[in-house]
Amino acid sequence: MEDRFVETALRLQQNGHNCAQAAVCAFAPLLPCEERTLFMLAEGFGSGFGGCEGTCGALSGAVMAISSLRSKGDPMQVTKRETYVLTKRLYDRFVEKAHSSVCKDLRGLESGIELHSCPDCVANAVRIAYGIMKEENLI
Numbered sequence: 848m849e850d851r852f853v854e855t856a857l858r859l860q861q862n863g864h865n866c867a868q869a870a871v872c873a874f875a876p877l878l879p880c881e882e883r884t885l886f887m888l889a890e891g892f893g894s895g896f897g898g899c900e901g902t903c904g905a906l907s908g909a910v911m912a913i914s915s916l917r918s919k920g921d922p923m924q925v926t927k928r929e930t931y932v933l934t935k936r937l938y939d940r941f942v943e944k945a946h947s948s949v950c951k952d953l954r955g956l957e958s959g960i961e962l963h964s965c966p967d968c969v970a971n972a973v974r975i976a977y978g979i980m981k982e983e984n985l986i
Contacts, residue, residue, distance in 0.1 A: 849977040856973045857966055865893025866965050870908025870972045877986050878915045885911070895950030903950050905968040906941050909976035910934050916985040933979055940975045 856873035864872060867889040875882035891897045892907040917930045942948050945963045953968055955961035963971070980986045 849974055852977050853970050853973050856969050860966060860969050865890065866904035866969050866972075867892035867908035867911070868904075869969050870905045870976070871911045872908075873973050874912040874976070877980075878912060879920075880915060900951035900954075900956060901949060903941070903945075903948055903953055903968050903972070905965070905972035906938065906948055909937055909941075909972040912976055913937060913979060913985070916980060917983070933983060937972075937975055937979055940979075941972060944971050944975070 852873045856869045859872055860866065860869035864886070868886050871878075871885045871889045872882050875885055878885065880888075889904075889908050889911060892902075892911075893904045895901040895904060896907075913933050914930050917926060917933055919926050938948060945953055945968060947953050947962055951957055953961070953963045954965070977986075
């Protein structure tokens with residue numbers, strides 16, 4: 848099942864979605880938002896926050912997906928703490944696998960040594976997010 852989401856994310860990326868858009872839009876059938884809305888919200892997170900080469904866009908998109916499933920969407924039902932725990936788990940697993948969460952480091956823009964390609968980051972972020980969603984019975 849997880850492979851379906853990874854394949855979708857990689858196809859979206861090949862068809863013009865940035866890393867964040869590909870990661871979050873792959874989960875669109877499970878999320879409480881339309882895919883078009885997810886696409887628009889994630890647009891500025893590509894290339895490490897709008898080309899700043901900071902936090903990996905794929906990781907950001909995966910955080911958006913988990914947050915939209917974990918949050919109650921109601922300020923009176925505080926879910927931040929639980930969402931932060933899942934986000935930290937996602938982040939830790941991603942960094943363990945990719946050895947960084949920073950776009951320019953992952954792509955080797957300064958070091959000349961690519962740690963992970965963008966498609967690898969998208970696949971890893973989606974795979975890890977899906978695992979967490981299953982572990983937590985979010986899907």
